[in-house]
Amino acid sequence: YKAGTPDFEKYVEWTSYSVKWFSENWPGVEYPFPTMTGFQGFADMEYPMMVNDTAIPDNFADSRQTVDHEIAHTYFPFMMGTNESRYAFMDEGWVTAFEYLIGEAENGKEFNDKMYTDFRVKRYINDPSTEQDQPLISMSSQLSGMGYGSNAYIKPAFAYLALKDMLGDDVFKKMLHHYMTTWAGKHPTPWDFFYSFNTGSGQDLNWYWNNWFFSNNYIDLKVNSAIQSNENLEMIIHNVGGFAIPFEAEITLEDGTILKKDFTPDVWKNGNFYKAQIEVSQKVKSVKIDGGIFMDYTPNDNLYNL
Structure with missing residues (x-):
């Protein structure tokens, strides 16, 4: 590098950290x-x-995020031998997910979430073009612009992060390692990936693959209704966009107390309407749902006043 370039003066430190972090955390496979x-x-x-x-x-x-992203490609596609020109989500999607995870370790959750949503998510969720809503399984060579960008990077990264949220770190890492060990260097296809994760997790995740990879879903939740009966609050959440995402319900009580409850993507396994029953100690003023980095296309209908 050119001497005196401020960010490149940091590259030895950043690269060493990145290689060590990826080896020990996510994917948790030794740098090859x-x-x-x-x-x-x-x-x-x-x-x-x-x-x-x-x-x-x-x-x-921004500079460090770029370093992290490119080094993560060591595993996808280089260790695995996936075909980026045909199915970019098999490497760029994983790398974008790892970019988010290492970014939280480096910068803390609040800063990292803002940087990730500003750079990755807003360009996807605010773009109304139809091409970007093509199913993830579409061949990358047939897409362009934001259609390619969304399908290669943020949408599959969300699919992987949502699956991690749903299954928990232990199961997710177990099946990720099963996939990487089984298919390293063997040029896996998407179907090899899907079935390997099914086997590694000991679960039939076909409903999840269909939801994220074979649909033209997007991210959009809505609070359809919220009714309180004594100490029971019943909420009906409509998944308008269809993607199986995690979300948090924020319940504000009459005295200003706020209750928070997390829901995993598993609640969408049987359809796009979910009835949540929550025990409350007093009158509820309002209910709000928030997907965090899974930004909602129409956030105005995420708040319901009782």
């Missing part, structure tokens, strides 16, 4: 090569044992 070289160029591109990145001297968080 003997070296990693960071090169100051213009591509923001990954290669086996090398990343070629543009200098971003005035935004260290």
Whole structure:
């Protein structure tokens, strides 16, 4: 790199941290090569044992996120041998999910969530073009612009992060390792990935693969109704967009107390309407649902006043 480039002066530290973190946390598989070289160029591109990145001297968080993203490609596609030109979600999607996970370790949840939504999510959720709502299983070579970008990066990253939320870290890591061990270097197809995860988890996840990879769903929840009967609050949540996502219900009581309850994507296994029963100690003023980084296309209908 050119001496005096502020972010590249940090690259040895950042790269060492990234290789160690990916090896020990997510994916939790030992870095499979003997070296990693960071090169100051213009591509923001990954290669086996090398990343070629543009200098971003005035935004260290952005620069470091780029390093993390490109190094994560060591596993997908290089270790696995997936075909990015046909199914980019099999590498870019995983790398974008790992980018989020390591970013939280580096920057804390609040900062990381804002950076991730500003850079990744808003461009997807605010783009009304139909091409970006093509099913994830669509061949990447047939997509362009935001259609390619959404299907390659943020939509599959959401699918993986939502699955991690639903199954928990232990099961998710077990089946991820089963997939990587079974198919490393063997050029797995999407169906190899789906069935390997089914086997590794000991569950039939076909409903989930159909929901995320074979539909033209999007992210949009709505509070249809909320009725209180004594100490029981009954909410009906409509998954208008269809994607199986996690969300949090924030219940504000009459005295200002706020109750929070998390729901995993599993609540959408049997359809797009979910009836939630929540015990409350006093009169409820309002109910609000929030998907966090899973940003809602129409957030105005996420609040219901009783």
